[in-house]
Amino acid sequence: AQSVTQLGSHVSVSEGALVLLRCNYSSSVPPYLFWYVQYPNQGLQLLLKYTSAATLVKGINDFEAEFKKSETSFHLTKPSAHMSDAAEYFCAVTEGSGNTPLVFGKGTRLSVIA
Amino acid sequence: GAGVSQSPSNKVTEKGKDVELRCDPISGHTALYWYRQSLGQGLEFLIYFQGNSAPDKSGLPSDRFSAERTGGSVSTLTIQRTQQEDSAVYLCASSLGAGANVLTFGAGSRLTVL
Secondary structure, eight states: OOEEEEEOSEEEEETTSOEEEEEEEEOSSOEEEEEEEEOTTSOEEEEEEEOSSOSEEEOGGGOEEEEEGGGTEEEEEESSOOGGGOEEEEEEEEETTSOSOOEEOOOEEEEEEO | OOSOEEEOSEEEEOTTOOEEEEEEOOTTOOEEEEEEEETTTEEEEEEEEETTSOOBOTTOOSTTEEEEEGGGSOEEEEEOSOOGGGOEEEEEEEESSSTTOOOEEOOOEEEEEO
16 A cells, blocks of 8 residues: 655745655555645645656746656755745655555645744 | 536534435536545545546445435435444535546535534
């Protein structure tokens, strides 16, 4: 069964600094990978997804993630953090066959310091 | 409707009582998921319905939990003999199908068991 590990339950960065949120997955078959974001008091929404096309995926608000099969990783990055990026970020995986449910990691809370 | 609707938004119950949580997915979405979100635990997968296939119940934590989806649309999550550890936000999501399709989440039902 597929699974996701997000390293770091809480990450704090200064405004303007690089954001790096780590995600490692486990899947016995080629995966589809997703990052979702949950802003305070809001529902989850999609940031970006990887579906076996380009390994570098760009999402909303200048976020991007790179699929690295050799490292079983799908880390999320943003060159310059904004205060508005403060939120909970969830990495998720499903098997590329489409026959399995989407499984989420435990989330990483991002704080941005002025 | 335009989005995924969940009811009730808040439910306070006494230990030992049964509760029902309802999810009305986006029309035409064949896949429906239930997740549980509690502090420090991220999004815990509960159950997954995809079209007419048998549901994937592998995430249900105990036999006190059950869910059904009638007519391929509305779903009800039932928790029998509630315990305090059942307190959480229960999220429903739907998508056009499995695999790479993006999930649309409801606002959730917050359950508090006294």
